[in-house]
Amino acid sequence: MAKKLKIGLFGFGCVGQGLYYVLNNSTGFKADIVKIAVKDKTKERSVSKELITFDKWEILNNPEIDVIVELIDDAEEAFNIVSEALKRGKHVVTANKKLLANHLEELYKLQQENNVSLLYEASAGGSIPIIRTLEEYFDNEELEKVSGIFNGTTNYILTKTINEKLSYATALKQAQEKGFAETDPTSDVEGFDPKYKAVIIALHAFGLIIKPEQILNLGITTLHDNDIKYASEKGYKIKLTPVIQRLENDKVGILVAPRFVKETDQLFNVDNEFNGVIVEGKFSGEQFLQGKGAGSYPTGAAVLSDISALSHGYKYEYKKHVQKHASDFTNDVFINVYFRYNSIIDLDKIEFDEITEKYTGTDYNYIVGKVNLQTLITNRDYILKNNLFISLVNDKIELNTKTKISIKEKQLINN
Ligand SMILES: NC(=O)c1ccc[n+]([C@@H]2O[C@H](COP(=O)([O-])OP(=O)(O)OC[C@H]3O[C@@H](n4cnc5c(N)ncnc54)[C@H](OP(=O)(O)O)[C@@H]3O)[C@@H](O)[C@H]2O)c1
Numbered sequence: 154m155a156k157k158l159k160i161g162l163f164g165f166g167c168v169g170q171g172l173y174y175v176l177n178n179s180t181g182f183k184a185d186i187v188k189i190a191v192k193d194k195t196k197e198r199s200v201s202k203e204l205i206t207f208d209k210w211e212i213l214n215n216p217e218i219d220v221i222v223e224l225i226d227d228a229e230e231a232f233n234i235v236s237e238a239l240k241r242g243k244h245v246v247t248a249n250k251k252l253l254a255n256h257l258e259e260l261y262k263l264q265q266e267n268n269v270s271l272l273y274e275a276s277a278g279g280s281i282p283i284i285r286t287l288e289e290y291f292d293n294e295e296l297e298k299v300s301g302i303f304n305g306t307t308n309y310i311l312t313k314t315i316n317e318k319l320s321y322a323t324a325l326k327q328a329q330e331k332g333f334a335e336t337d338p339t340s341d342v343e344g345f346d347p348k349y350k351a352v353i354i355a356l357h358a359f360g361l362i363i364k365p366e367q368i369l370n371l372g373i374t375t376l377h378d379n380d381i382k383y384a385s386e387k388g389y390k391i392k393l394t395p396v397i398q399r400l401e402n403d404k405v406g407i408l409v410a411p412r413f414v415k416e417t418d419q420l421f422n423v424d425n426e427f428n429g430v431i432v433e434g435k436f437s438g439e440q441f442l443q444g445k446g447a448g449s450y451p452t453g454a455a456v457l458s459d460i461s462a463l464s465h466g467y468k469y470e471y472k473k474h475v476q477k478h479a480s481d482f483t484n485d486v487f488i489n490v491y492f493r494y495n496s497i498i499d500l501d502k503i504e505f506d507e508i509t510e511k512y513t514g515t516d517y518n519y520i521v522g523k524v525n526l527q528t529l530i531t532n533r534d535y536i537l538k539n540n541l542f543i544s545l546v547n548d549k550i551e552l553n554t555k556t557k558i559s560i561k562e563k564q565l566i567n568n
Contacts, residue, residue: 158184158464161212161243163234164224165191165198165205167332168248168275171453172222173200182461184220188212192225213237220463222456223247232256239263239271246459248275248452251340254349254365257356261471270468272459277350278303280451281444282458283430284469287357291434292472298398298433299358300548303350305426305446306334306341307373307393311411312424314381315390321376333426333447344370344393344409351395351407355482358397358432359405360473363482369530370409375542379517380493384544389413391544392420398550404483406550408526413491413546486526487551493519493542502532503541521546525553 162169169189176184190206191198198205212218213234221238223231228251235252238245240263247253253260253276264271274284278301287299302308306328313324325342328334340346348370355361373393384391395409414420419441423429428446433439445451473479492503495518503524510521529536529543536543 158220158460159218160184160186160220160222160460161215161218162186162189162222162224163209163212163231164226165189165200166224166226167449168452168456169224170199171449171451172224172456173453175450175453175457176460179457182457182464184460184464187215187218209234213241213243219243220460221245222460223249223252224456225249228252228255235260235271236263239267239269242267242269244270244272244463246272246456246463248273248456250276250346250349250353254352257352257362261362261474264468270463272462272467272469273353274459275452275455277353278428278430278442279305279444279446279448280455281428281430281442281446282455283354283432283442284357285462286432286442287354288469288472291358291432291437292470294437295435295478296358296399296432297435298396298548299354299430300394300396300398301430302392302420302423302428303347303395303430303446304341304344304393305428306338307344307347308423308428308446309333309426310342311373311391311393314376315385316424318381320378321373342372342374344372347393347395348409351397351409354395355397355405355407356471356474357469358473359399359479360471360475360477361405361479361482362474363407367482367484368407368409369484369526369533371411371529371533371536371543373411375537375540376411377493377517377540377542380491380542380544383491383493383519384413387413388416390421392423394420394545394548396545396548396550399479400483400486400550400552402483402552403480405479405481406483406486406526406552408488408550410490411542411544412548413544484526484530485553487523487553488526489521489523489546489549491519491521491542491544491546492524493517495539495541499539499541502535503528523551526550
């Protein structure tokens with residue numbers, strides 16, 4: 154039978170208040186919020202003063218509280234709170250992707266050592282139940298790829314620039330006015346936010362614990378009208394998409410970059426603040442999930458679902474990690490990209506392995522071809538500083554041919 158949980162809530166902003174609302178308006182599930190910790194002593198609150206505290210220890214040291222729900226906007230303080238809670242034998246629910254991606258290893262260990270559960274469905278894809286789908290439905294099937302749109306802010310901006318021909322700056326301003334983008338949108342527009350989500354998904358889809366610094370993230374800050382023109386003329390939309398893919402050598406390649414998406418792609422019609430996730434299984438083929446990637450109630454609903462799962466004693470088993478589904482992570486791969494550049498010096502920096510299309514004009518220049526991911530990692534700062542733009546032209550990550558040859562050689566030797 155489900156246990157009625159006593160909750161200590163950290164944070165009463167967009168998601169905290171969303172959770173409070175959905176919990177109080179849920180017909181099926183009941184739990185008590187015993188205390189809410191917040192930071193700003195001057196803010197007016199919509200709940201009684203007795204519920205509010207400014208002292209985290211009042212919650213962490215309360216033996217009556219068995220679940221901590223962490224919904225603050227400070228990843229380092231969130232780590233302190235979450236790790237203290239786990240050490241004290243309290244279960245935790247969080248929506249904080251930055252906290253998770255930066256501390257996956259420690260948080261995984263803390264759960265095992267203290268025999269407690271840490272759930273975080275809301276941290277990736279908002280209300281899309283991607284983590285539990287990977288954990289529970291695809292727990293034994295080998296996956297080939299997980300990709301999609303994991304960031305509502307940039308999808309909103311890109312939708313407005315492509316569909317309504319707004320400039321990047323106007324679309325960003327509109328996203329901020331509508332509350333989709335934060336005052337400092339860096340994490341979203343530079344692709345850090347979807348990268349944190351890719352790190353979390355890589356653990357549940359492939360069993361790998363990867364540091365965010367190991368993964369390339371190119372955002373949309375250098376998107377120019379000429380890139381939009383190029384994409385529109387070809388009938389493409391531009392989406393910021395993480396790609397997490399198993400390679401022939403059983404390693405996994407990951408990157409976050411803008412991508413040209415064709416009309417036949419599932420992600421083509423995932424517009425505005427919506428998110429979409431595509432999971433490709435070895436036997437089941439392609440699955441597509443779409444939903445609201447952010448927002449007070451959708452995110453609150455995902456948090457509520459985790460709290461409800463806790464009441465039934467639910468824990469992630471991390472089967473793919475335990476069973477070592479993928480052998481390792483690698484950046485020694487090739488990707489096919491469109492590269493808008495300024496001068497010949499840029500082409501000396503970003504060396505292409507193959508070129509399939511080239512244009513040199515008075516207005517702008519571009520190349521389409523195959524490049525080693527490591528080249529882009531080495532020159533990330535150069536690309537951003539010089540306002541160059543990179544977009545994937547498909548969602549395929551290819552193993553470096555030299556590595557491919559060595560696999561074939563190995564097979565020949567083994568035979
Ligand atoms: N917004 C979304 O749609 C969304 C979607 C998915 C995941 N998330 C994640 O959910 C988390 C919360 O996001 P949000 O949008 O709800 O943020 P938010 O609206 O900015 O609210 C943050 C809350 O955290 C409180 N806070 C900050 N530092 C604190 C501290 N040291 N101790 C106690 N309380 C503290 C703030 O207190 P005051 O009220 O006193 O200022 C505020 O109530 C973040 O990790 C975010 O990445 C958000």
